[in-house]
Amino acid sequence: MIWFWRTSVIVASVAALAFVTAKPVPTPKPVPALQKLQKAAQAGDATAMNQLAWRYSSGAGFPEDSRKAFELFRKAAEAGNPPAMLNLAMRYRTGDGVPKNEERANEWVQKAVTSLEASAGHGDTTAMFALGSIYQFGVGVAIDQMRSRQWLEKGSNAGDARAMTVLALSLVQSDKDPQQSFGWASRAANAGEPGAMRLVAELLAAGHGVVRDQKQALAWLQKAADKGDAAAMRLLGERYDRGEGVAANKAEALKWLQKSAAAGDAAAMTEAGMQLAIGIGGAKDEPEAARYFLGAAYEGDARGMFHLAVALANGRGIAKDDELAAIWYQRASDRGEAAATNNLALLYMNGRGVERNAAEGIARFQKAAALGNVEAMHNLSQAYQKGIGVAVDLRKADEWEQRARAGTETARPH
Amino acid sequence: MIAVLAATATTSVFAPPPPKKPSQGGKPKADYSDWNGKWFVTCQAENFVVEVKVSNPKTSGGHTFDALFLPGGGKCEIGADGPQFRTTFLTGVMSNGSVSGTIYLCTKSQELVDKNQLGAIFTRHFDASYEEGWVPGGGSIVNAAYKNEHYKRYDADTQDSAPKEPSPTSDAYDRDEPGDEDSGFEMHRFQPGVDKVTPDEPDSQTNPPQSGASKIKQKAEDITHDGVHEWMNSFREWLGGPRI
Numbered sequence: 001m002i003w004f005w006r007t008s009v010i011v012a013s014v015a016a017l018a019f020v021t022a023k024p025v026p027t028p029k030p031v032p033a034l035q036k037l038q039k040a041a042q043a044g045d046a047t048a049m050n051q052l053a054w055r056y057s058s059g060a061g062f063p064e065d066s067r068k069a070f071e072l073f074r075k076a077a078e079a080g081n082p083p084a085m086l087n088l089a090m091r092y093r094t095g096d097g098v099p100k101n102e103e104r105a106n107e108w109v110q111k112a113v114t115s116l117e118a119s120a121g122h123g124d125t126t127a128m129f130a131l132g133s134i135y136q137f138g139v140g141v142a143i144d145q146m147r148s149r150q151w152l153e154k155g156s157n158a159g160d161a162r163a164m165t166v167l168a169l170s171l172v173q174s175d176k177d178p179q180q181s182f183g184w185a186s187r188a189a190n191a192g193e194p195g196a197m198r199l200v201a202e203l204l205a206a207g208h209g210v211v212r213d214q215k216q217a218l219a220w221l222q223k224a225a226d227k228g229d230a231a232a233m234r235l236l237g238e239r240y241d242r243g244e245g246v247a248a249n250k251a252e253a254l255k256w257l258q259k260s261a262a263a264g265d266a267a268a269m270t271e272a273g274m275q276l277a278i279g280i281g282g283a284k285d286e287p288e289a290a291r292y293f294l295g296a297a298y299e300g301d302a303r304g305m306f307h308l309a310v311a312l313a314n315g316r317g318i319a320k321d322d323e324l325a326a327i328w329y330q331r332a333s334d335r336g337e338a339a340a341t342n343n344l345a346l347l348y349m350n351g352r353g354v355e356r357n358a359a360e361g362i363a364r365f366q367k368a369a370a371l372g373n374v375e376a377m378h379n380l381s382q383a384y385q386k387g388i389g390v391a392v393d394l395r396k397a398d399e400w401e402q403r404a405r406a407g408t409e410t411a412r413p414h
Numbered sequence: 415m416i417a418v419l420a421a422t423a424t425t426s427v428f429a430p431p432p433p434k435k436p437s438q439g440g441k442p443k444a445d446y447s448d449w450n451g452k453w454f455v456t457c458q459a460e461n462f463v464v465e466v467k468v469s470n471p472k473t474s475g476g477h478t479f480d481a482l483f484l485p486g487g488g489k490c491e492i493g494a495d496g497p498q499f500r501t502t503f504l505t506g507v508m509s510n511g512s513v514s515g516t517i518y519l520c521t522k523s524q525e526l527v528d529k530n531q532l533g534a535i536f537t538r539h540f541d542a543s544y545e546e547g548w549v550p551g552g553g554s555i556v557n558a559a560y561k562n563e564h565y566k567r568y569d570a571d572t573q574d575s576a577p578k579e580p581s582p583t584s585d586a587y588d589r590d591e592p593g594d595e596d597s598g599f600e601m602h603r604f605q606p607g608v609d610k611v612t613p614d615e616p617d618s619q620t621n622p623p624q625s626g627a628s629k630i631k632q633k634a635e636d637i638t639h640d641g642v643h644e645w646m647n648s649f650r651e652w653l654g655g656p657r658i
Contacts, residue, residue: 050654058656083653126652133649162648169641195644202637231644242612248459280600374451374604405451 034062041072049076050084057096070097077108082119082130085112089140109140120154128155129163136170145170156184164188165196172199178209189220194229197221201235205244214245225256233260234268241281254281261292266299273307277316286317294318297328302335309340313347322353333364338371342379349389358389369400377404446471446508452604453481455503458520460612462487463604464503476509481601490520492527493534500535513542513555542599558599 034055040048053072056065070091076084089108092101113134119127128151134141135148149170155163165188171181182203188196197220203209204217218239224232237256240249254275260268273292276285290311296304309328312321326347332340345364348357362383368376381400384393446468453466464481471477481504488500506515517540521532542558650656 047654054653054655087653087655130649130652133645133652137646137649139649166641166645166648169637169645172637173642195641195648199637199641202641206637208637242461243459278600378448 046079046081066097125160161193182209197224230263230265250281266301269296290317305332326353341368490534496534
């Protein structure tokens with residue numbers, strides 16, 4: 001069973017990190033769109049209440065207030081809003097803004113499912129999609145892929161393109177009937193669903209359930225991009241970059257990455273930034289690259305965070321700031337970026353942006369090395385060889401050097 | 415000691431700083447040990463990993479520079495004798511901020527193979543310089559030039575681009591490599607998990623080439639991963655929450 005509250009936990013840790021720099025953290029003030037949301041909620045609009053509750057829960061546009069979030073979820077749930085019922089159930093289960101209460105949690109999950117089943121019985125395909133998702137991800141209930149697929153099939157047979165897309169996805173995931181998965185993806189794509197067009201493109205490129213056809217894959221990506229799908233634009237850029245289904249063209253690749261970035265795709269922001277930082281597909285432009293990294297980082301892209309940190313640590317395209325670099329390395333590291341973990345270790349070793357702490361540095365080198373980062377392996381080797389942060393141990397130094405040279409991706413310290 | 419190194423280290427506190435180009439007034443690097451290992455290459459629109467070997471890396475002066483393909487890599491698909499696997503990618507000498515030698519390239523034009531019976535692999539003289547990259551792993555090789563020969567289709571009417579020597583097989587075409595631009599070349603230390611190789615290329619000695627079936631399975635998993643992430647976001651939107 002998984003829960004969806006992790007964002008708020010991340011936001012909280014980010015806020016805590018911000019205090020490390022002793023830089024002022026301004027109190028967010030509601031902007032006009034949020035004021036509209038507030039007015040609608042005050043007028044009794046349950047959907048607005050539910051959305052506003054999320055805002056208070058994550059501190060997006062308002063000071064974070066889990067108690068206020070809970071109250072809004074409760075009001076919206078009592079007004080009959082199924083998403084709010086599930087959100088309320090999760091609050092009771094996790095004790096966020098209210099004392100934990102498993103019984104209440106189960107009650108509200110049951111109410112949400114009953115309400116959705118009633119709507120689905122009247123042909124509401126959004127309710128079918130929601131039920132399929134609830135059982136797929138185990139939101140408040142045990143994971144039940146069979147039941148999930150039944151609801152998605154109902155939605156698909158009722159002509160809902162979104163249900164068709166996720167049904168295709170579910171079938172690809174189970175690897176049971178590739179032809180059927182391609183069939184549902186095709187139907188959804190032909191119905192104009194951009195996500196399905198992308199899925200069809202991926203299936204064609206992989207030859208999954210269909211004869212491999214890179215040119216058709218590219219054509220579907222182009223269709224999705226023409227409909228404004230940011231991810232499709234990024235994938236097009238990547239295909240031009242690698243010359244898949246089309247002649248390699250770095251300038252065209254950069255153009256699509258920038259389009260995708262402008263449409264809000266965080267991964268594309270990072271990739272466009274990397275191209276501009278090096279000068280591939282266009283003139284080298286480090287300030288523009290740093291702007292892309294900044295955008296990607298704020299959108300939550302771990303690689304974007306890492307590259308922003310590198311830019312900050314080296315003053316490349318952005319003012320040098322070791323403290324901020326450390327914060328962004330930390331955030332990227334928290335999201336599994338081994339290179340960021342290694343670089344953060346270096347800051348600890350050198351006392352740059354953070355207080356010097358060799359033990360912290362060594363621990364992070366080991367973490368990065370365990371994730372396969374070759375630089376961290378080199379650094380550990382040097383540390384053991386020279387006795388920096390650890391006792392001199394030539395055997396371990398040699399072991400880490402050997403691992404680094406082999407580029408072993410699953411190396412772990414003995 | 416650490417404090418002394420701090421000013422230059424980006425990714426390795428212990429390693430000496432990457433070499434500066436002669437035009438920047440930097441001293442030639444005295445230790446190239448950190449160049450030995452896996453490098454990530456983009457060339458002829460393909461991404462692959464090579465093993466770089468620099469001779470006598472701890473001495474000053476010139477060094478031999480060899481970049482070898484990993485086992486199973488460097489495949490040249492087309493050509494009269496194709497497919498062929500290259501073992502060497504680059505072999506040359508590095509000195510004073512530049513690398514010069516021979517690059518081994520794949521024939522890319524089926525049309526030219528048909529007309530001229532070209533071999534799958536051909537070589538060119540290679541010149542490049544290097545500079546400090548800002549991705550981890552030290553220097554990257556840039557400003558590569560290796561197309562010192564460039565033939566075009568022979569136009570009988572204008573007699574434009576006539577080859578310097580008569581073609582042994584046909585006078586309709588001579589060698590050209592469409593889409594093979596020098597500017598598409600880039601080479602830096604391999605970053606596992608960051609650098610992505612072209613399918614069919616091995617990215618590490620610990621990862622032998624996959625079978626066709628397992629490649630398709632891997633690709634299916636990739637599709638699922640991205641799609642499920644989007645599905646979750648779509649569901650989160652229904653819940654009223656932000657995307658992740």
